[in-house]
Amino acid sequence: MVDTVTSLEIDELHTYWACQRAPGSAAPLPQDIQKTLLAGLRLNVLETLRYLNYEKPSYAQFEAWIRERNDGELTDASLDRLRRALAGERVGSEVGSLDHVEGLSKDDLAHWDEHGYVILRQAISAEAARNAEMAIYDHLGMNPDDSESWYRESLGHSIWVPLLRHPALVANRSAPRIHKAHAQLWGREDLWVTIDQGGLNPPEREDWPFPGPHLHWDATLAEPHCLELQGILYLADVEEDQGAFSCVPGMHRTLKQWLSTVPAGVSAQQHAHRTLTMKPIAAKRGDMIIWHHLLPHGSSPNRAQRPRVAQYMSLRPTRFAYADKWTS
Ligand SMILES: O=C(O)CCC(=O)C(=O)O
Structure with a gap:
């Protein structure tokens, strides 16, 4: 039975997990979305692929692993920003307004x-x-x-x-x-x-x-x-x-x-x-x-x-x- 219990409520994450678990079982996410998803969940690409390929976790285990990796860092606000961005909203900077920050000259x-x-x-x-x-x-x-x-x-x-x-x-x-x-x-x-x-x-x-x-x-x-x-x-x-x-x-x-x-x-x-x-x-x-x-x-x-x-x-x-x- 496919495990679809989700606490992070990010559909793309389930697709990502399913594609790693059984290639061909779902249409892969576009490459840019994959990168956004992992960065937004504060995951390193290699550690994630290693975990999925060696441990072959259920989806619930994968979500628990993500939370544990982040040790409280994944706040509701950061998850909400990620969900909105994946839904197509042009979210603002993660670190607040950049208007008065000095950047490149x-x-x-x-x-x-x-x-x-x-x-x-x-x-x-x-x-x-x-x-x-x-x-x-x-x-x-x-x-x-x-x-x-x-x-x-x-x-x-x-x-x-x-x-x-x-x-x-x-x-x-x-x-x-x-x-x-x-x-x-x-x-x-x-x-x-x-x-x-x-x-x-x-x-x-x-x-x-x-x-x-x-x-x-x-x-x-x-x-x-x-x-x-x-x-x-x-x-x-x-x-x-x-x-x-x-x-x-x-x-x-x-x-x-x-x-x-x-x-x-x-x-x-x-x-x-x-x-x-x-x-x-x-x-x-x-x-x-x-x-x-x-x-x-x-x-x-x-x-x-x-x-x-x-x-x-x-x-x-x-x-x-x-x-x-x-x-x-
Ligand atoms: O460490 C460096 O100076 C080069 C880094 C590099 O080659 C890379 O990030 O692909």
């Missing part, structure tokens, strides 16, 4: 148009950044001043830190300046922030070479080429040689033409690896780099003295245009 916006990325200075306060930085060190059992501790097994050979809900990271997701800048770039305020992880990229050592991510796209390269934003928040100062976020500026404007130059039999990703050079972006503690998802990007080897510590997040509106086909 004219120059920042011109930089965005030309280069496809922008540095939002002091997106969060230095103190908020420091709190999140320390949360990441603590989670990994590391000491910022003890270089031996940076290579503990807790990190593995990766720069990703799957810390999702520490209060310091949660707080950063509501920073008004971050919501304002994204509202400017999207041209709307009904935004949903992803529940993304942290990152720690320590200086390279012989036994810890830079593991990537190397140059890549997270987006389909199929047309239509639509807008989506990705973001990284620096939790401490980052120099160019300190494992900085890197990208190929301007490629959001030239991608279509560049794709026509990819030789037959070679993938765009392979061709990009061989021919494109990324620019590392230095910035300060609390600054956020926002980039167009059509820019090839990655991290870079840390050749400095201290780890680069960061938090990832993206903001998207309820509905947005996207290319259905996946081409890499």
